Amino acid sequence: MASINILRDIYSGNFTVTERPTPVAGDMRIGWGQSLLLLLLASSRSQKCSLQKVHFLAHLSRTAASRQLTRDVLARTKEPKDLSIRVEPWINRAAAFAIANGYVSTSGKQLQLTESGKKAAAALQREEVLAEERDFLQAVGKLATEQVVEHIMKMEDF
């Protein structure tokens, strides 16, 4: 407190404070988050997924290291306990936007792509965006069935 008073004494003239914009992590961007969700659902059976699997894959698709680890666990060269899994609140918000945009529909515990969501996901898959994430999801999406995810979450062998 004392130091603030000293500063106030020194800066006695007129000065203004401009708020600088704050940087944000790339995966916190609305467009990025929604696209990841669309790609994720598109890679799953019947284009639908439980919330648990959505959180599981969304968290693990974010970095090269976690993607590799997931591949290893699914290939059974590493154990489920090696994976750190988090529930990402941003995925819920991305889902809310995707639902509002009409790309995703929800039925209680599940998220599913709508017809326009399927088209949007197909367009994303064609473009060179989120390429690493897309390749990862296409490779593991079908392997990580609801049952497998359940086992991994419970740290059981599968």
Place this chain on the structure above:
Amino acid sequence: MSLSVRHIRLRANTSAGLYGTDIDLDGGFTVLHAPNTSGKSTVLHAVLYALGLEQMLSPKRGRIPLSFTMRTHVEDPDTEQQHAIIESYVAVEIENAAGERLTVKRYVKADIDRKLVQVARGPQLTAGGQYERRDYFVLDPGAAQREIGFHHMLARFMDWDLPIVKRYDGKDCLLYIETLFPLFFVEQKIGWTTIPAAIPTQFQIRDVHRRSIEYLMGFDTHEIELKRQDLDLKINALRQEWTSTIASIEAIAGAAGLRVLGLPKAPTSMGDDVKASFLQVFVDGKWSNLDQHLAALREELAKLQDQDIPEVEGLAEEARLAVDQLNREIQHLNGLRNELFRERQAETVQLASTQRRIEHLKEDLQKHKDAKKLKTLGSTIGRDLSPHHCPTCDQLLDDVLLPQGTIEAVMTLDENIEYIDAQRRTFERLANRSVAAIHGLDLELLNTGEELRQKTIRLRALKTDLIAPSHAASASFIEEKLRIEHRVELLSGSRARFEQQIVRLCEHAETWTKLLEDKTNLPDDRLSASDKDKLNMLEASIRSQLGAYQFITFSPAALTVSQDTYRPEKEGFEIGFELSASDTIRLKWAYQLGLLDVAMSSDTNHPRFLVMDEPRQQEAAELSVAGLFSEAARVAGMGAQILIATSERLESVEAALRDKQCQLIRFDGRLVRRLDETAAP
């Protein structure tokens, strides 16, 4: 230099008989008129297919650019019944400047390999008869260069001496025929999309758009440009060579615990700068000049060699003192090395964490770049993926997946990208510093380790002296002599290897000087006077045509043709989106016809042949099409062949062609129709 298509034949043999069409061209200005979806494009694509040019349309080999009418089944225009095709082919008769004719036939559906092209040396389609026949191949590697390659033969027939150009991988290849045809064959699928032309890029030819125009228009600059490319590649290769020599010099020095000073890291033409570099050696805790150290060592060695080997008796006291001194020194060295180890470990941890940080930043940067791309993608897939407003309640949104309002002001994507990039650069500098620091510490560890080893050996020799019988020869004296001898040998060996590399570097410096000289000697002005004349003529032709086509976006007088890219420009800026759709099409007509116009009065490699499929493109006004016909008639009047296919209203076509020298070929329905027995098979 010319090419002219004199006859086009399509044949499809079906279960219900023979179908097909024949189009005879008089070699001047021809308008092929038929309604929409009647198969005009199929006929024009057939020309490209017969000439093995389908890679002009799609990079995929084996994809036939023809509609189902030639591939699978024919729909009879009268009965509307479908008949499966048993066998089908296309054939064209072409003529060159010398009046020689070739008939080129290629099967579409048949048991014969589609890569085969059958060539008869004569006007088989128009005059009939038997001519010498030979098979050539297309699409396979070598089709452009080998004797039995069809494109090799076609280029010779057209009197084209195709130049060798550079590819992106630095290798040489021919300027393939497929990269030239789009400049005078505007087909409907992709032909209208770009100016100068939709030139295929799959051949990986550097600056292919420029190279093809330069060759087609016979620019002198072509040679110069090829030289320039060659020099650039050599310069890059030398840069790499230089870096690898520097790396080996540093490896030689590092292995002997030496360091190099004054070495130019990037290529230089100053051989003296290279020769001025020198080696340093770490002695008694500091770096000193290797040559001086070597001289001192040699002097010491000479002194020892002059002496007789002393007996231990006289050295006992001296040896005792030396042992004490050495013990202290060894202790000190051990302490120092411990400290160095710790420092190195700390730096390694620091480097690893910086590298992790860089990795994260790279990932985040990629995510932001993706987010930016998504912004533009949103408009093509319907709803915006990163909306500014809430899709439900329309409130203003911050572009962040946190509870709205958590962050007062969110950085925009561009700012954020810049911010991450700046951080990445800083951390990369930090990482480079750490790498250099670790390298320095490694050198010190190596040197102190070697010093420790030497001192321990010396200590052992001195201790041996202390317990030896009094008349024995001094082991420490012999050890010292051997040690210095060995050291001199090691250091002078490294020095010699260093010198060898410096000689190599000096040679590089000479080559570098020569390359830079060659580069300076290339003319500043890329284009010769005659090249500029041709460009000016092209500019004038385009401007006058635009006037005739009612071009409205800006005054045709403001249009120029870039001396660099050869694309049309306005006030020095490339013309892009500001053009209306119809003016884009008009400009395309003017450019393509302009190239031909220039070719009619100057020496170029243009085949004096132009095809335009459906120039109206649903965009340009009827009035302008009349303008195009009149310009085409003018240019064709000078001796060129121009073929325009259109489905414009017949009355307006006839009105536009009135009083003009033109062959009008009309089809009321489909071009491919049932043929009677009198037709050629």
